[in-house]
Amino acid sequence: MIATEEKYLKISDLNEYIKTMFEENTFLRRIYLRGEISNFKNHTRGHLYFTLKDETSRISAIMFYNNALSLQFKPEDGMNVLVTGRISCYPAQGTYQIYVEKMEMDGIGNLYIEYEKLKKKLASEGLFDKRYKKPIPKYPKKIGIITASTGAAIRDILSTIKRRYPICETILFPSLVQGASAAPEIVHQIKKANEFDLDVIICGRGGGSIEDLWAFNEEMVARAIFASKIPIISAVGHEVDFTIADFVADLRAPTPTGAAEMAVPTKLDTLNYINEKKSRLKNYIGNTINHKNTKLDHLKNNFILKNPMALYELKEQKLDSLLEQATKHIKNKVTESENSFFLLKNNSIWKDPLRMYEKNKVSLETSKIKATNLIKNILEKNKHKEEMMINTLKLVNPLNILNKGYSLVTKEEKIIKDKEEINIEDKINIKLSKGELIAVVKEKKEWKI
Amino acid sequence: MENLSFEQALENLEKIVQELESGSTELERAIDKYTEAMKLVKFCSDKLNTATEKVNKILKENGELVDFSIEEENN
Numbered sequence: 001m002i003a004t005e006e007k008y009l010k011i012s013d014l015n016e017y018i019k020t021m022f023e024e025n026t027f028l029r030r031i032y033l034r035g036e037i038s039n040f041k042n043h044t045r046g047h048l049y050f051t052l053k054d055e056t057s058r059i060s061a062i063m064f065y066n067n068a069l070s071l072q073f074k075p076e077d078g079m080n081v082l083v084t085g086r087i088s089c090y091p092a093q094g095t096y097q098i099y100v101e102k103m104e105m106d107g108i109g110n111l112y113i114e115y116e117k118l119k120k121k122l123a124s125e126g127l128f129d130k131r132y133k134k135p136i137p138k139y140p141k142k143i144g145i146i147t148a149s150t151g152a153a154i155r156d157i158l159s160t161i162k163r164r165y166p167i168c169e170t171i172l173f174p175s176l177v178q179g180a181s182a183a184p185e186i187v188h189q190i191k192k193a194n195e196f197d198l199d200v201i202i203c204g205r206g207g208g209s210i211e212d213l214w215a216f217n218e219e220m221v222a223r224a225i226f227a228s229k230i231p232i233i234s235a236v237g238h239e240v241d242f243t244i245a246d247f248v249a250d251l252r253a254p255t256p257t258g259a260a261e262m263a264v265p266t267k268l269d270t271l272n273y274i275n276e277k278k279s280r281l282k283n284y285i286g287n288t289i290n291h292k293n294t295k296l297d298h299l300k301n302n303f304i305l306k307n308p309m310a311l312y313e314l315k316e317q318k319l320d321s322l323l324e325q326a327t328k329h330i331k332n333k334v335t336e337s338e339n340s341f342f343l344l345k346n347n348s349i350w351k352d353p354l355r356m357y358e359k360n361k362v363s364l365e366t367s368k369i370k371a372t373n374l375i376k377n378i379l380e381k382n383k384h385k386e387e388m389m390i391n392t393l394k395l396v397n398p399l400n401i402l403n404k405g406y407s408l409v410t411k412e413e414k415i416i417k418d419k420e421e422i423n424i425e426d427k428i429n430i431k432l433s434k435g436e437l438i439a440v441v442k443e444k445k446e447w448k449i
Numbered sequence: 450m451e452n453l454s455f456e457q458a459l460e461n462l463e464k465i466v467q468e469l470e471s472g473s474t475e476l477e478r479a480i481d482k483y484t485e486a487m488k489l490v491k492f493c494s495d496k497l498n499t500a501t502e503k504v505n506k507i508l509k510e511n512g513e514l515v516d517f518s519i520e521e522e523n524n
Contacts, residue, residue: 139456149507155519158505166502167455172517173508192508267497274459274497277466279488284469285483292476 015091022096028087032061033098034106037079048075052098060097061085067101072113078105111210115217118244124218127226128247134231136251136262139270141200142169143263145231146189149174153206153237153256160260168264175296177205182215188222194229201228202259203245204235216243223420235259237285321326420443455496462489 013400022028033050042048045063051058061083075081084102089095105113122128143161147153149172161168176182188193188204193201204224205213215221216236225232234249235256247251253259265273303310394400402408407433409416416422422441430437453461464484469479507517 099519137456139459141454141456149517158519162502167497170501170505171514172505268496270459271494273491274490275491277462278487280466281469281483281486281490284466285479288469288476408516 010371011094012091015089015094018096018316019089019091023086026088031085031087031098033085034264035059035081035083037075040075044252045175045303048100050075052081055224058097061100062097063100063103068163071103073105075103082106097411107211111214111217116217118217118222119247121243122222123250125188127222132226134250135197136231136233137223138265138274140168140264142171142196142198143192143197144171144173144201145196146173146175146186146201146203147205147235147256148177149205152203153177153235156206156255156257157202157235157260161264162351164261165270166267171198177215178212179215183218183221186215187220188223190221190228190232198230199232200257200263201232202248202253202263203232204253204256204259205237206256207237216245218244219440222248233262270324289359400433401435405433407432419447453492455493458489458492458496462493465489512516 033052033055036398038058040048040050046068048061048063050063052060052061063085063227071083074077081103082105083098083100085098085100087098090097126132145154145157147157154172158170160171167238171193173193174191175185177186202231204216207213213236216234222244225234225245231250233251233253234243235253235258236243237255238247242252251262253262253284270316281327299305398408410429410431411422411426416428422428422444424441424444427437428439428441428443430439458466461520468474469482474482505517505519506514508514
């Protein structure tokens, strides 16, 4: 019984064993899977739990938080993904599952991410800015078309132009518009088209899936459109989103037919436009002539023209008034001169010149006396000042000191105050109140009072 | 005027209308301009009405421009 029982394994042992088997299999350690996400759950701790499935099968999947950090998109149910991971067993549940290390969107998904990235980049560089949009000429002579030489797009464009504005020339620059070489071909043809004197270029293709339209989302196409000197109308047939080409183009049309309609006016519209100019011209010339006629009539009825004598009379009057003014002016001048002369003539000096002399003489004498007194005063004042100064000087005169019995000792004109200035046998001069002595120093001593 | 293209004629016409409507043109010049403009109107209308359809071209890989017709290509 015991022996029989011993063959029964614990489930955990089995599951652990199976887990080891999975983990020892080198193929299952790194596996690449393509599938659709379902039952997606974002655990609060950041781990992602979901199921990967295709038409017939499914497998549980887990993506740990640290791996999920590097995801370039937000996983959702229904998304097709490419995953890289390892297969292992979860012993507690007895299930095997894929431990996802890397996950990216499959196909279209990747394209969308690329699209968004490029759009952001080009927008930040200013390639979509309105200020770079070139105006589309209203009445083009020559239109370049870059699209496939067969198919609906070219047919729609040409028939629309023919219907609306048949006097316009077109040049087709045939290009692939789908597949890997489409983008470089479109770029090449945009450059080629710029060698022709075109008024506008239509660049596009008919509708299709996002992969079909992909050339119009390529950076090189965007840059070629931006660099084109000739305005470009983008014409990519699609419904929802815009292609990058649409954002860069000078004008965006939703379809090739739409592009042709934007590129050319209709013949009828143009005729109407010309006729509108014609009626404006007629109005203008009619109004102008009416206006000038009215003006002429008005002038004809002018008083002067009607009464030419009035013109003469006016001048007569003016002349009179001028003459009157001139006479008055001259008279005034004469009177002025006469007055000045009279004043001069009646000046007292002419009547009694001697009296004038006497008057001036007296005044001169008075001035003389005044001046003498003034000088005397000044001299006296100064004399007094001088005496005071002499007295002050006397007080400080060294000779006064000599009078009191002091004498002045000098050596070579220098006054000696200290015995150290003198050497024994030096010759010194002694100035007394009266006379001077010349002596030779015999001895030097301290001096005490 | 015969050498003018439709677009040039139309442009000249627009310029004259603009000049005249700005109101500073002397009468004599205005009448001359008006006469010219009316000729341009006739020229443009005639061109539009009588113009034959332009031929579509295609740029061949060798750089040659040749006539292109969608019907033939489709056949």
